[in-house]
Amino acid sequence: xxxxxxxxxxxxxxxxxxxxxxxxxxxxxxxxxxxxxxxxxxxxxxxxxxxxxxxxxxxxxxxxxxxxxxxxxxxxxxxxxxxxxxxxxxxxxxxxxxxxxxxxxxxxxxxxxxxxxxxxxxxxxxxxxxxxxxxxxxxxxxxxxxxxxxxxxxxxxxxxxxxxxxxxxxxxxxxxxxxxxxxxxxxxxxxxxxxxxxxxxxxxxxxxxxxxxxxxxxxxxxxxxxxxxxxxxxxxxx
Numbered sequence: 001x002x003x004x005x006x007x008x009x010x011x012x013x014x015x016x017x018x019x020x021x022x023x024x025x026x027x028x029x030x031x032x033x034x035x036x037x038x039x040x041x042x043x044x045x046x047x048x049x050x051x052x053x054x055x056x057x058x059x060x061x062x063x064x065x066x067x068x069x070x071x072x073x074x075x076x077x078x079x080x081x082x083x084x085x086x087x088x089x090x091x092x093x094x095x096x097x098x099x100x101x102x103x104x105x106x107x108x109x110x111x112x113x114x115x116x117x118x119x120x121x122x123x124x125x126x127x128x129x130x131x132x133x134x135x136x137x138x139x140x141x142x143x144x145x146x147x148x149x150x151x152x153x154x155x156x157x158x159x160x161x162x163x164x165x166x167x168x169x170x171x172x173x174x175x176x177x178x179x180x181x182x183x184x185x186x187x188x189x190x191x192x193x194x195x196x197x198x199x200x201x202x203x204x205x206x207x208x209x210x211x212x213x214x215x216x217x218x219x220x221x222x223x224x225x226x227x228x229x230x231x232x233x234x235x236x237x238x
Contacts, residue, residue: 009053009219011035016062021069030084032059032075036230038180039093040081041220045176046097048216050106056083094124097173109173116161116168123157123167123174127181130154134185138235144195147185151197151204154178158203165203165210179211180220184227191228192236 014035022030031047033040047056061070061080071078075089082091083099090099101109111117133150137143163169167178182197186208189195198205211217 012058014060014062016065017067019067025087029056030059031056032080032082034061034063034080036222037080041180042093042176043081043096044220045217046100052104111168120174124177127177144193155201155204158207165206187224187227188231
């Protein structure tokens with residue numbers, strides 16, 4: 001695995017409705033993000049792993065009190081992540097991780113093997129299904145009866161290639177697409193329902209273990225206590 005040199009980064013402060021807008025289209029590439037957002041985390045991991053901390057500057061936003069200028073002048077969809085690059089602003093996390101991988105330097109995160117490329121696209125398409133099943137189960141009393149099929153799907157997928165512990169064998173955009181959500185699901189299901197997503201799924205357990213050896217991912221991880229509090233408020237307070 002061609003990991004980049006780890007960069008210790010001082011994270012910039014979060015911008016809210018009282019914050020001034022950074023310059024727009026001044027030649028600086030900016031990733032508009034939110035530190036707790038799993039969609040934005042996908043692009044953050046990609047940036048870090050490719051060693052682009054100097055080329056792509058983070059602009060973290062407070063999504064509960066976001067600046068009006070973000071929607072009005074930067075990204076009308078008013079969501080994160082969004083990337084300001086080459087005098088345009090583009091969004092959607094799965095599109096952005098591909099864009100960053102193909103338009104910037106650093107180790108490639110997309111396979112050359114056509115069979116792996118095809119499987120990668122299939123797995124990227126399944127991410128929305130995983131999220132819909134798991135998030136949709138949280139407010140139904142006992143999610144453990146519903147989420148098993150989704151994690152079984154990941155376990156099966158991890159058996160496809162045997163040249164490494166990741167979905168395509170070697171670390172790729174597919175792993176980056178899944179881990180922000182699996183990270184959160186693992187924490188919340190364990191904390192609230194004592195459900196361990198890795199029990200009976202040895203490949204998934206190894207996948208999580210190996211990902212947690214990658215510093216460029218670990219630096220983006222959410223705070224478990226804050227996550228549990230937020231998800232309890234979001235899903236269990238009705």
